[in-house]
Amino acid sequence: MTSFLVRRILGALMILLIISAVTFYLFYAVPRDPARAFCGKICPPETLQLVRHNLGMDEPLFVQYWHWLVGIFAGRELVQFGDCPAPCLGYSFATQEPVFGAIVDRFPVTLSLTFGASIVILAFGIITGMIAAWKVGQPLDKIASASSVIGASLQIYFVGPLLAFYLVDTMQLIPRPSYVPVTEDPVGWFTHLLLPWVVLSIIFTANYTRMTRSQMVEQLAEDYVRTARAKGMSNRAVFFRFAWRGAMIPIVTIFGVDLATLLGGAIITEQTFTLHGIGELAVRAVQNNDLPMLLGVTIVGAAMIVILNIVVDVLYAFIDPRVRLT
C-alpha cells in the first residue's frame, strides 16, 4: 500500500510536470505577445523590451519554465511584482493578483460543485440503475432506461437556465445559485448549490443508470451468483450482498475516467450560473492571454484529477480483493 502510494504520487508528479511543460510551450506557440498587451496600445519598442524583461520573458523558454518550476517549491523574486513566496505560481498578467491566491479563493467553489455533483451522479445513477435491474423488463425499468436516454441528450447551458427560470424565478423553490462558504453556512451552501449540482449531474447520471443496470444484469447471470442462489440465498441477498460488488468495479473505473469530463462540465456550469470558480478564472485567462493564470489553473485542475484517480484506485482495491495495490 505505501509503496503503491509512493509510486502513484511520483507518477502523478511526472504527469503534472509534463502537462505544465506542454502548456508552457503551447502558450508560446500562439502568435500573440502578452508583453505587448501588457504594455498597452501605444508601445514603443524600448518600453516593450522593458516589459519583457520585467516579466522575465526575454529569457530562453526553458529558463523561464525552470524559474516557474522553482517558484512553486521555493518562491521567487519577480521584477515586475516583487516577492512571491512559495508556492508561487506567479502573478496574473491581467489583474496583477497572485495566481495562487486567486486559485485558493475560488477553489472551494469548483470543489464543492464537482464533489456535490459526483455524489448526486453516483447516488442517483446507481440507485436508479439498481431499481431498473431489480425490475428488469418491467415498467419501472423502462421508465428508468428511457429517462436516462433523455438525460444523456441534454446540455448544461440549455437545462441550466431553463431550470433556473422555473425553480428560481417562477416557483421560487430554491435560491439563485451562488457560493456560500460551507464553513459559514452549510445549509446555505447546500441550497445555493443544489441547482448547479443537479444540472451538472443530469448528463452523467443517465450514463451511470445505464451502466449500473447492465452491469447488474450481467453479474446476476454469473456462476457465482447462481451458487449463492443454490445455497438458499434470497433474491435480495443475492442482489445486495453478491452482485453489486461485481457491478461496481467497472462503474468505479469509468468514474475515474469521467472525472476530467466532470471538471470540464463544472466550468460550463460555473459559466451558466456565473459562479466564481476556477472555471471562470480559466476562461478569463484564455481570453486575456494570461499565461501565469492559465498555467496555474491547468496545473491545479490536473492535480485534482490525478489525486482523485489515485483515490479511485484505492477504492477499487477495497471493492475487489483480487486487486493488489503494488
Add this chain to the structure above:
Amino acid sequence: MTTVSWSGEPGTSRGPGPFLSVRDLSVEFSTEDGVVHAVDGLSFDLEKGTTLGIVGESGSGKSVTNLAILGLHDPAHTQIGGEIWLEDRELITADRATMEKLRGDRVAMIFQDPLTALSPFHTIGRQIGEVYRKHRGASKKEARDRAVEMLRRVGIPQPEVRVDHYPHEFSGGMRQRAMIAMALVCDPDLLIADEPTTALDVTVQAQILDLLKDLQQQFGTSIILITHDLGVVANTADDVLVMYAGRAAERGTVREVLREPRHPYTWGLLSSMPRLNSSVDVPLKPVRGTPPSLLNPPSGCPFHPRCDYPRLAGPELCFGQRPDVSPETGHGDACYLTLEQKRELRTTQASDQTEAQIDARTEDGA
C-alpha cells in the same frame, strides 16, 4: 400414503416411493434463435442413500436437469414441465420461500467450475459460513468455526488460516474442496455433484470421491454424480442414467449398464473409453457424427442420425416415432432393436474388438 414431516431427521421413516423422483421433465429455453429443448421427457428415480451416475456427451442436458431440481433456471426464459418429487414434496410448483429453505440445506450442489462458481469478493470462510448462518441461524462465530471444521473435513491444510483467504488464493483442487465443503455444511440429504473431479488430478480425484462415499455412509446422503468418466461411475455409483440429447437413452444399475449395455449410444460410449485392463491398445471407437441440434431435434429417435442400425430396427420407427425407455422399471433403454438383436450385435461387436486386438498385436509384432 404416510405423510412424513419433510424436515424430519435423515434416516427416519419415509413415505412410499423413491427419495427423489423425476417424472417426464422437460426444460426449454427461449433464445433469440428459437426454443432450445435442452431436456425432453426425462424420468428417473433416486433411492435414499444411493448414488446415481449421470453420463452423456457434453450438451446432453446433465447440468440443465440438475439445475431444474434446484429450481435455478431463470423463469423469464425457461419453461419447465413435468414433476420433480423430493420425498412428498413437488419442487417445480413449490414457492420461492420453500425452495430457498431447501437449497443449501436439504439439497446442495457442487458446481462444475469452482473458479467461477465461488464469489471472488468474499472469503472462503464467509461463503461457507453464510450457508450455516442462513439455515441454522448460527452466529458469526459459530459459522466461522463450522467453516474451519468443514475445511478440515475436506482435507484443506491449515484450515484456520485458509478460512480467511479468497478463492483466488486457492489452487484449483482446493477450490473444488472448498466448494464441496460449502455444499456439505448443512449435511444435505441430496447432493448433486456436477463433474466434481474433472478439473483435478487423479490422486485428488480419488480423495474427493472417497470423501463423498464417506459422507454417504455417515449421513445416508443420496448423491447424483454427473461425470464424463465411466470409470468413476463404475467405482462410485449404484445406478446409471445415460443421457442423450436431453433424454434418457438407458438406465439401470451400474452392473447392468456397464456389463450388458443395450442402447447403441451406450455401446459407443463404452467403446470410446480406454480400458485400463486390456492387455493391448484397442483402438478407441468414438460415436461417429456430432450431437444433434436441440433447436431442431431430429424426428423419431434422436440418436438415429448417428446410429448404425435403423435399418435393422425398422426405419419407419427410428425416423418417425420417439422411443420410450422400456421396460418401465429396472434395466431399460430407449431403442427399437429387440433384446435378441442387441445381444447378437453385442457379440459381433465384441468379436470385432477381439479382431482389433489381434490386429493391434500383429502390428506390434511387425
